Each structure stands twice: as structure tokens, then as C-alpha cells.
Amino acid sequence: VEMIDKAAFLKCESLEKVDLGNSVSEIKEEAFSYCTALKSITLPATLKTIGKEAFYGCSALTGVVLPKKLSALGAGAFGACHALKSIAVESGNTKFSSIDGVLFNKEGTTLLTYPNAKTASYQVPEGTILIDNSAFSECDSLHSIALPTSLQEIADEAFYKCTALEAISIPANVTTIGASAFYGCSALETAQLGQGITTVAESLFGKCTGLKSIDIPAQVKTISYQAFNGCTALTKVNIPAGVETIEDAAFKKCAALNEVYCNIATPLAISDNVFDGVETSKCNLLVPQASVSLYQAANVWKTFIIKEMQEPSGVENTRHEQVRIWGQDNTINIECNDMVFIQVFDTQGRQLYQGYDHHIHMGNHGVCIVKA
Numbered sequence: 001v002e003m004i005d006k007a008a009f010l011k012c013e014s015l016e017k018v019d020l021g022n023s024v025s026e027i028k029e030e031a032f033s034y035c036t037a038l039k040s041i042t043l044p045a046t047l048k049t050i051g052k053e054a055f056y057g058c059s060a061l062t063g064v065v066l067p068k069k070l071s072a073l074g075a076g077a078f079g080a081c082h083a084l085k086s087i088a089v090e091s092g093n094t095k096f097s098s099i100d101g102v103l104f105n106k107e108g109t110t111l112l113t114y115p116n117a118k119t120a121s122y123q124v125p126e127g128t129i130l131i132d133n134s135a136f137s138e139c140d141s142l143h144s145i146a147l148p149t150s151l152q153e154i155a156d157e158a159f160y161k162c163t164a165l166e167a168i169s170i171p172a173n174v175t176t177i178g179a180s181a182f183y184g185c186s187a188l189e190t191a192q193l194g195q196g197i198t199t200v201a202e203s204l205f206g207k208c209t210g211l212k213s214i215d216i217p218a219q220v221k222t223i224s225y226q227a228f229n230g231c232t233a234l235t236k237v238n239i240p241a242g243v244e245t246i247e248d249a250a251f252k253k254c255a256a257l258n259e260v261y262c263n264i265a266t267p268l269a270i271s272d273n274v275f276d277g278v279e280t281s282k283c284n285l286l287v288p289q290a291s292v293s294l295y296q297a298a299n300v301w302k303t304f305i306i307k308e309m310q311e312p313s314g315v316e317n318t319r320h321e322q323v324r325i326w327g328q329d330n331t332i333n334i335e336c337n338d339m340v341f342i343q344v345f346d347t348q349g350r351q352l353y354q355g356y357d358h359h360i361h362m363g364n365h366g367v368c369i370v371k372a
Helices: 289-296
Strands: 017-019 040-042 063-066 086-089 096-099 102-105 110-113 121-123 144-146 167-169 190-192 213-215 236-239 259-262 284-287 305-308 317-319 323-328 331-336 342-345 351-355 359-361 369-371
Touching: 086 096, 086 102, 144 167, 190 213, 190 351, 213 351, 284 289, 289 305
Parallel strands: 017 040, 063 086, 121 144, 167 190, 213 236, 236 259, 259 284, 284 305
Antiparallel strands: 096 102, 102 110, 317 323, 323 331, 331 359, 342 351, 342 369
């Protein structure tokens, strides 16, 4: 036997062990998907290709060793393997490497697969440029993750349904985040998007039912289809002045939404379902002073409680022996010698941010209180 075909063992729920012999060179997509009793599998030395979701949902599988000749691995090949603690790679493989049990490309620049049961917290190594499709998909034990400054891209469904993940802070060098990257991360309460983002991707935070507020970075031009659909705890959104498009259902079913800070001078034309499920008649829409009358006449926007946005205080610099804080381009900057935990509040005592970032985009919030 040289090839295991598509879905050949799909949902063989009693299968506990497989020996593939010495001739198999290809395992096609979904070949062993949802073999929930499969505890071990020996991949032969002849194996060159593992297809998409080949072992998806093998929830009893604890470890796997990728052979020397393996050169192709499909997205989500070991996704939702909730007992998987380690992925090892045989010495001499020219395509893949294992760093502390996590699967990377040979150069260590692309994180391919994180074993679901590895640890509750993880520091992605510096030098990582890309987190690949479905790399952390359905890692339901992952509570926290730290991303490196070298990171440039997070691919589609990278953190799909990581239901224990509580916070995410995207580094400034990240320019692309794929569709549904954080879809279904139901415990996610805070999300800090980096300044390199120009598009909030389709369903990026869909059904993140714990997300409470979001500040969209100043460089964003497009808020895509269903970007925040089903964020039922979302109470506040900050939309920067440069946004040119808000697509259908972007904030659909955000039933708790009560404050929208919209810095766009001229109201965008949006469809009726952008805020479908939001009680706009009870939701405050804060806009630039000169734009109030325009929003009062604009379709959809006019259904909100429209208010003038408060002007910044004009205080730009504060100094202290150990910490310096100043504002520039809607960003709070903190300069200090050590890593300091930062909290930012508004004048009503509501927390707007917490974490270790020293460059925090806040949008146009007026007076902010920074605790370092």
C-alpha cells in the first residue's frame, strides 16, 4: 500500500493503533479525521505527504514523530488533537523542525502547529515571522500567548476556537491577520491590534462572546464582513478617521454595544445590517464636533444617540524620575528602563487597556489616566 486515500478511516471511533508498514508515501486529507480512540500511529520512513486535516480530531493521540522524508503537511493536519503534547521531527528532515515540541518550518520562521495539550501559556520565539493557517486551532487549554516583535503575519483561523485564550496583543510589525483568526475565542476579553493592520479581516473576532471593547488601529481602511459578529459582550468600539469601508454585518448581534467613537468626518454609507441586533436608539455615537449634523442626517447613523466627541486636553508631556509618558498621533507612549505593567483608564474609572505595551493606540478618548 502506497497511499491512504481521502477519508479512508474517517470517524473510525474504535481504532486505537495503526501501523502503516514500509511503503506508504502519502496520507490524503481527512484520512484519519475523528478517529477519537487513536492513541498512537507510526509514520513510515517512506512518507512524503500528509494532507489537510488528515488527523483532525484525533483526541486521544498524545504524540507524533514526522519522518525524515516528509516534505508536505496540510493545514490542520493535527488540529483539535486535544491530548497531543508534542510533535517531533526526525533528524535530517529538510522541511520541518521541532522547537520544544512545537512544529516549525526548517528555518524556524513559520509556526506550523502547536500541540493542543502542550502548555496553558506560550511565548512564540523571536524570529518567527508567520503563524500559519490553523496553527493553534481549537487549542482549548491555551490561556495566554506572547507574540514576538519579529512577527509579520497571522494566517486564516490561526487561533480558531481557542476557547480559553483571555487576551491578545498584536505587535506593530504585523501587517496581515487572516479571516477568522480569532473566531470563537469565547474567553477573549481584551484584544490590542497593532498599528500595522490596514484591514480587520472577515469574521476576525466573530463570536468572541467575552470581548468587551476594541480600539481599531489608525491605519485601518476596511472593517470586513462579520468582523465582530456575535461579540455579545462588546460595549465600546473606537473607529479611526481613516476607515473607508465598513462591510455588511460587521457589528451584527453586538447587543451590549453602548458607545461607538467614530472619528470619520463624513459619515460612510453603510448597509442596514452593519449594526443588526444593536439597539442603536440606546447606543451613544460620539463624532467630531463639526460632523454632528451630517451624522444626524445619514442613513443608519441617525438612529444612534449622536453626541460631540470631547476634544483632547492638550497635555502632551509628563515627566517622572523613572517613567516618561506622552501622547502622539492618538498613541500613548511610555518610556522606562524596565518592563512595567500599564493600565489606562478614562475619567469615569473604566479600564481601557492593561498590559505591557509601551505604545498604546487609544483613538480619540479625551483625557486618559495612565497607571504605571
